[in-house]
Amino acid sequence: MFGPVNQKPMTHKNGGTKQGQQPNIVFILTDDQDLHMNSLDYMPFVQKHLIDQGTLFKRHFCTTALCCPSRVTLWTGKAAHNTNVTNVTPPYGGYPKFVSQGLNEKYLPVWLQESGYNTYYTGKLFNAHSVDNYDSPYAAGWTSSDFLLDPFTYSYLNSTYQRNQDPPVSFEGHHSVDVLAGKALGLLDEAHEAGKPFFLGVAPVSPHANLWSPAFKDGNHSDLEDIDFSAPVPAERHANLFEGVKVPRTANFNPDKPSGASWIRKLSKQSQDTVDYNDHFYVQRLRALQSVDEIVDSIIGRLTDFGLLDNTYIIYTTDNGYHIGQHRMQPAKQCSFEEDINIPLIVRGPGVPKGSISDIVTTHTDIAPTLLQLVGAPLREDFDGLSIPLTEDGLSQAKKTRHEHVTVEHWGFASNEGQVLDSYPRLHTNNTYKALRVISKMYNLHYQVWCNGDHELHDLTTDPGQMVNLLHPDEIAPSTIAGAPLDKVVARLDSLLFVLKSCKAETCIHPWKELHPAGNVASLRDALSPRFDTFYDNESRKIEFDRCEMGFILDAEGPQFRRDELFSIFDPKWHEWT
Known part of the structure; x- marks a missing residue:
């Protein structure tokens, strides 16, 4: 049904198709x-x-x-x-x-x-x-x-x-x-x-x-x-x-x-x-x-x-x-x-x-x-x-201007596609989560919130295999990460993921603008400025799920980002310091 077709090659100058x-x-x-x-x-x-x-x-x-x-x-x-x-x-x-x-x-x-x-x-x-x-x-x-x-x-x-x-x-x-x-x-x-x-x-x-x-x-x-x-x-x-x-x-x-x-x-x-x-x-x-x-x-x-x-x-x-x-x-x-x-x-x-x-x-x-x-x-x-x-020029420019984040999400089960050995089950049904990767020359981080309330943070600069969950009580976490106190970094990452987990269009590409409408924050590095500590310390909405589900059901997804709700608890002059 799909044998070769006998045709003469269509050749042009420079070996390609017609210019334009x-x-x-x-x-x-x-x-x-x-x-x-x-x-x-x-x-x-x-x-x-x-x-x-x-x-x-x-x-x-x-x-x-x-x-x-x-x-x-x-x-x-x-x-x-x-x-x-x-x-x-x-x-x-x-x-x-x-x-x-x-x-x-x-x-x-x-x-x-x-x-x-x-x-x-x-x-x-x-x-x-x-x-x-x-x-x-x-x-x-x-x-x-x-x-x-x-x-x-x-x-x-x-x-x-x-x-x-x-x-x-x-x-x-x-x-x-x-x-x-x-x-x-x-x-x-x-x-x-x-x-x-x-x-x-x-x-x-x-x-x-x-x-x-x-x-x-x-x-x-x-x-x-x-x-x-x-x-x-x-x-x-x-x-x-x-x-x-x-x-x-x-x-x-x-x-x-x-x-x-x-x-x-x-x-x-x-x-x-x-x-x-x-x-x-x-x-x-x-x-x-x-x-x-x-x-x-x-x-x-x-x-x-x-x-x-x-x-x-x-x-x-x-x-x-x-x-x-x-x-x-x-x-x-x-x-x-x-x-x-x-x-x-x-x-x-x-x-x-x-x-x-x-x-x-x-x-x-x-x-x-x-x-x-x-x-x-x-x-x-x-x-x-x-x-x-x-293009070479485009890639060079992107190193300076392109965003540094990746949004990751999953619902439902995790499977075992090999043989069922060591009593390893075929399915894990609780595998719903929101996650985030943030990568730059200064940091390389993975942050995740599970539907059961578990949290993860990995510093891939020092731990490329993601073996140490810095937010697990059994681990000894450093006091600083990415050049800032650990709790300050987590607060920023959680707020960023809070925006991204329900983002649409431009908000997915430039999420920091939703947190800082003045346009003075475009990266985690910018957001870690001490001048924003009060903003992140007092932000009332954190990522959480109402329950674990096998697929996307809005009323199980927890709070959704809304800029008016985010800033309603602050002084009316919030824009002067965000």
Whole structure:
């Protein structure tokens, strides 16, 4: 169905498309790929074609470390608390929730088509996009598509794809990523033949865990407790690679002492059998990524043959990160530790610095604005993110002016995607929290408030593995952090997160303006000035939850930021000292 198309390359001077033509975009989105366990080091084609020829953003973050909420954020430019897609399945998430919130008409492919682009996509779009609901309604905005559908999404050797408005087709016995590779190249051929600027999304399942349930064989779904999670399944040609490779033994890998808060701090140290299994799980992830690496090489080759490479942006990222053994946790995501939220983002394209590493702070809310800016489309006023600069001058300027914060949020459960060993349960149901990262040359902090009232603060400058929760009574906390008294820093972080947990649009990008409307505070460093001590010491609203819930329910979320309420307790002349 998707064989090569015999065409002569369309060549022009300088090896690219005609000068002034809108650029093409190829967007490669893996599933659950880590940055902190060094998966990119095992992908030679990604290294050769993307990292060496583009820019790696080493401080790129997802804002919700879970597949569906993160993907909706990617394509809408909005944080999960503003999409109301906060889990992977109904009633709080999945494709049906995406549709019910009116987002099927308000996301990236629709906007790209309005800007004159043809849009193509193959692979996983959202969770709960299934053989039952793919046509009720069809996903909007795609010129041509070939979606990987539930409940077969995570079955590497029994995938089901659905092209355009055709019925689903089973590819039992074929490796899912190899099937996708053929479809991706076929869509690229279609895009070239059409002769218009295009967006091509390629979303392989690797390196997500393999999932199976007896209910799946009939196309039915199953409760998470009934699903068999196992290590990813690589293509046969990759099955024996990397023998002896293990999860990096960092300081936070299966540590002797507990860390974090809430359910994480209650975990026992893993047995050697569990560690051995997790090493196997890790190697299977690396093997499964080899098929993705080959896709990168084949897409580069096809773009080169068509004379399109020089006018094409190639963006490589993932929906969320992953942990295996860190903080004694079984394979999964859904936490706010660096392993789960700090993820790969690589961009190659016209004007993008080659072989460069950027340390500006970027998030998934920034992706949609970035892509619209690339194609010359107007940005939406309701974006929660800020376009990412992709030129040397823009990146240099961003070091001086770009914000330093990342908002992180999660609702519902945390899963165990490995074997159930050491009495480690399949699900932890109390995993609702709000978190914040603040990063500059002066400080590198992680602050989190759980729905059960637990608090966390980590100083990654001195504790990059986030092993010491400075707010836990069992830890010895320093009197100062980030050059200021600990309690003063916590007060600022809590107020900042209080704004961000319910922010919208500009407030998400420039939250300090809500706390300091005079415009004299743009960073934590500014806010730590002693002149603001009275303001923060007397601020009456702190982050708290009314109760823990499995998804976003407003009356469970605790107090919401309102500037008039925040300042009503102060002297009418508050503006003179804020």
